[in-house]
């Protein structure tokens with residue numbers, strides 16, 4: 001049976017292997033990814049132990065998922081990392097009761113979970129927990145906007161590199177418009193503090209995803225900086241899906 005001791009043992013083995021000079025670059029990348037998942041797994045198991053049937057007692061009416069440091073007043077924040085009201089790996093479902101939520105908000109979260117399994121599960125779970133007429137607002141990097149930079153680029157290409165990658169050590173490696181596309185779609189370099197992108201979305205894909213999950217309408221959402229993270233306004237696409 002899988003236990004915390006197994007996870008801790010594995011973690012220690014990985015740390016030791018990462019320090020070995022003979023560990024190849026490829027293996028080190030895979031090990032770092034596994035170590036990250038082990039941390040997520042341990043965090044999730046600790047919460048699951050408190051709520052073994054996958055439902056918390058509270059019934060919050062406004063919920064944010066994957067808010068990171070951008071906590072919203074009056075919202076119950078679920079994330080796999082602190083700060084959050086509940087630490088939970090949402091790829092395993094949303095730990096809230098059926099038809100209890102009025103408004104579910106998430107931005108720059110969906111592209112960080114795998115598609116189709118976890119993304120479609122998130123859409124179905126969002127639909128399940130929302131009450132009648134309940135609304136899901138979701139924002140992601142707008143792949144259509146980014147692809148518009150290829151092959152010749154626009155005035156926005158430079159702004160994208162500066163505002164999205166300005167503080168990253170990958171900056172030296174973005175030399176062509178295709179490099180920009182690569183970074184936006186993967187958002188992955190060897191810096192372990194950055195989370196990769198697993199899937200890209202545009203308006204059409206968001207409509208398809210949430211319609212398939214059972215939402216009756218999926219419309220563009222007018223960006224509201226009172227709710228959303230103001231730094232996400234530029235280059236993102238948001239929709240509001242109504243149950």
Ligand SMILES: C[S@@+](CC[C@H](N)C(=O)[O-])C[C@H]1O[C@@H](n2cnc3c(N)ncnc32)[C@H](O)[C@@H]1O
Nearest residue numbers: 066067068079080081089090091107108112229
């Ligand atoms: C790029 S950050 C976005 C933070 C914030 N929404 C914003 O726009 O500034 C992605 C967030 O999703 C969270 N996240 C990623 N995968 C998750 C998962 N499987 N379950 C719960 N939260 C997750 C991360 O911990 C992180 O806080």
